[in-house]
Amino acid sequence: MDELTREFLIESQEGLDRMERCMTDLEERPQDAELIGEIFRSVHTIKGTTGFLGFKRLETLAHAGENLLGLLREGKLTANRPIITGLLQLLDGLRAILKTIEAKDAEGEGDDAALIGCLEELQLPAQTAAQRPVHARAHAHSAAAPPEQAPVSASTPVLGQLPVSAQPPEPVADTPSPPKAPAEAESDSSPARPRVQATAAESTLRVDVTLLNRMMNLVGELVLTRNQVLQATSADPNMTLLSRRLDMVTADLRESVMKARMQPVSNIFSKMPRIVRDLSQALGRRVRLQVEGQDTELDKSLLEAIKDPLTHAVRNSLDHGIESPEVRQAAGKDPEGTLKLRAAQEGSHVIIEVSDDGAGIAVEKVSQKAIERGLITADRAAHMVERELLQLIFLPGFSTAAAVTNVSGRGVGMDVVRTNVERIGGKVEIDSRAGKGTTLRLRIPLTLAIIPALIVRSVNQSFALPQGALSELVHIPPEQAATAIEWIENVPLHRLRGKLLPLIFLDRMLMPDVEHKIVTERDSFIAVLDADGRRFGLVVDGLADPEEIVVKPLSAVLKDIGLFSGATVLGNADLALILDPGSIALKAGVTMLEEGAVRAAESETDAAKGLEYLLVEVAGRQAAVPLGDVLRIEQLPLSRVEYIGYRPVLNFEGQLLPVEDSGGVLAAAQENSDAQGSSEKQIIVVVCREGNRHVGIAVSHVLDVAAGGDLFEAGTTQRTTGVTLLKNHVTGVVDLGSVPSLPAGEAAEPKWSQTEETVA
C-alpha cells in the first residue's frame, strides 16, 4: 500500500469517528447547522480524496451521502430518525469499504445499490414529511432545553480528542466551511454548548506510538541515571545545585512524555452513544445517556484495554439493568431510563463508573443461580452477606440473564470485565440496590509503565511483587518457623487468623532441583496475595522497601517461563524480575474454587469471633483499638504536633486532628528530645474514625492485628465492655468516644494557640 493511501485511510477513519460523534449529537439537536456542516465535511473529504485515488465504489457511496447531507445543510430537510438511521448506515458502509481497502488494498466487490437507493429515497421531501414521527419533535424540543443540560447529556465536546492535543485552534478552512450565521446566533444564546472542531492540523502532530514508547523507555532510563547521580553526588556541595536541576528537569521531562501518551476517555466514551442507541432500539428500551468527565485522561494502552470491558458493562446495563418502559412506568419510574458514564481522576487512579437507574441486581437470584451452577454451596450462600453475594457475578460461567439474548448473557460476562481490568492492574467494584439501579466502578491506574511494587528477596536475588495483588504481610520469626508452617503431606499451609492459607515457597518454585530445608535460623515472610481471585501466601526470605518501578518487557524466551511479567531496574541499579502472582498461583495449582471456600469460611469465622483489634503499646501497656475504626497509621516527626492550649493537635493539610495522649507518649517523647536536643524524633499516631470526626491516638508501638474474644463477668452472662481478650490477654479497648472534641471557640481564636515552629 502506498503512503498516500495509508494517509487517506487514517484521515478517513478520523473523519468517520468525528462524524459518528456528531451523529449522536445530531439526534439531540437536529437543527444544529454546525453539526451538519461537520458531518458534511467528513463525507465530502472522503469523496474528494477517493476520486483522486480512484476508489470508485467509495466515491459513489460518499456522493449519495453528500447529496442527502447537502439538503440537510441547506435546511431543505430536517434530520429526523429515518435520516439519522440512513446516515448511520452510510457510516457503516463507508467503514466497511475502508476496512477492505486496508486489508486488500482494493475496494472489493460489493453492492451498495440498496444503501444508495435508501439514501436517495430519504432525499424526497414528501416521504420524510410523512415519516417524521412525533419522536423527532420531542428531540427537537429537548434541544431547546436549558443549556446547562447540554454538557451533562450525551453532547460530546470534541475538545482534546485529537491524537496529541494541544488547545485545538479555530476550525481550519481547508474544507467548505459550514454556514456560520445560524450557528453563531445559537452559540450566543447557549454559551455552554460545545463547539464542533475541525482538524487541528497546525498545533498537533501525529506521532507513532512506538516512538512514544521508546521515549518513555529512555525517560525511565534517565530517571534511574538521575537517581544514581543524586546518590553519588549527595556528599559534594558543589554538585548540589547541578544535581537538583537535573532532578527537576528529569521530573518535568518524565511528566511531559507521560502526558504525550495520555488520551481523553472521550475517545472511548464517544463510541457509547451509538451502542446505546442501537441497543436500546433493539431491546425496546428508552435510555438517556449522560456522560461526565470526558476530558479525564488515561494512558493510551490502558484506554485500549478498557474499551471492551466498558462496552460490555454498557451492554449489560441496557440488557439486564434498565427495564422496558412499561415495567418502569408500572414501578413508578420515568419510562426513560438513565445510563450514566462518569470518569474522574482520583489520585493515581482513574475511576470510570457505569451506572443505571434500572432494576438493580436481585441478590437472591444471584445466589440461586450460583448454587444452580455449582459455583457455591447453598450452605455457604446462606452465610454470605449481600456484598459478597454480589461479587459472585464476577465468577466465570455466571450469567443472570434468563434467556440467552444476542446482546449479552452467554455466560462470558462480568468475569471477562474483571479479568481484563485486573490484567492492567485495575479493580472492579459493583454496587447495586434492587429497584434503584446498579453502579459498576472500574479503578484504572493512570499509567501502566510505572507501578508500585514491593521488593522481596529470595534465592539471593531481588524480585518485584506488584502491590496491587498484595493484601498483607506476615512475619515469621526464626523461633516460630517450625510451628507457623504446617503440612498436609507435602503441601505447606499457614494458619492465618485461624484459617488455612496455601503456601508457595518462592525459592522452591524458582529452584526446583535444589534441596530446600525450612530455615530456622533467620526470619522469613509470607506475602499474602490475591491474584485474579486466587489467594495464597508466597514465602520469601526477606523484604526490602516498596518502590515505584518502571516495567521493562522481557524477551519471549523468558516470558515463556511463565512466572515473570517483566523486569525492572531498582534504585540501586540492580535488576529485578517482576513476579506475576496469577501465573505463580496457576503453576502451583491454587484454584479459584478453593479460594471461594476460603473466603466464605473466613467470613463465617469472622462473624463468629467478633471484632478485630489493632494491638498497640502505649507507654508500656498494651491497648486495643477496634480495627474497623482505624483509618491509617501515621509516623511523623514530633515537631509536627502542635498545641492548642494543652491539647495536642495535628494539622493535616488544613484539617485539625485532635490527638489523644492519655498515656503520656507525646510528653515522654518531648522530654527525651529536649534532653537530646534533636527535634527529629518520630512518633506514631493511629488515626481513627469516631462518629463523624477523626481522632488520633499517640502510641509507642503498633504491635499486631488480632481477633478479640468476648469476656464475661464472672457469674453472669453479661459481656464486659471496654476490655477484650487479645492473644489470651485481657486488653483494654481505647474508648474513642471519650476523646474530647476540639472546642470550636478555642480553635478559632489564635491568641489561645501556642503554635510551635513546624519543621516540614
Place this chain on the structure above:
Amino acid sequence: MSTATVGLHGKEKAAVTLVEMCSVRLGQSLFGVPITHILEIVGSARPQPVPLAPMFVGGLFHYRGDVLTTVSLRQLLGMPPKDGSQDILVLESSGGCFGLLVDSVGEVLTVSSADHEPNPSILDERRRSLFAGAYKLKDSLLVMLDPEQLDPMRLSANRAA
C-alpha cells in the same frame, strides 16, 4: 597475527573481499562476530541470573533503558561456567537485540574471504548450526558465529524442535 598482514594478504588477491570481525575469546578458542551486527561492547558485566530459564540464557542485563536477555556462549557450547566478570556483546538480529556473554572481547581483525572455509563435516549438528565456517589465521582459527542463529528466540525454537 596482526591485522596488517591480513590486509596485505587481501590486497594481493584483488577479487577477494575484506571483512572486519570482532574477535572474542572463550577458554582457549577464538571466535569471530561480524562487527556489522554489534551495537556495543559492554565490559566486565555481571548479568542477573534468571531462575528456571533455559540453559543457554546467561541472564539479564540493563542496556540503555531496555532489559536484554543474554546468551551465554559457554553454556551454549556445554562448557563449564566461568567465575568472575565476563564481557557482553550487544548484538542486533532480526528478532531484536540481545547480549552475547563471552569470556573476553579481543581486537577487531580484518580477514579476507579467501581464507574462509565452511564448517567441517565432522562437526556435530548443534555446532554446525551455530558456526558459519572459520577463517584461517596465521597461527589459529577464527571460528565464525552467526548472530542470527544465536538469537535467544531462535535457540529456544531449535531446542523445542
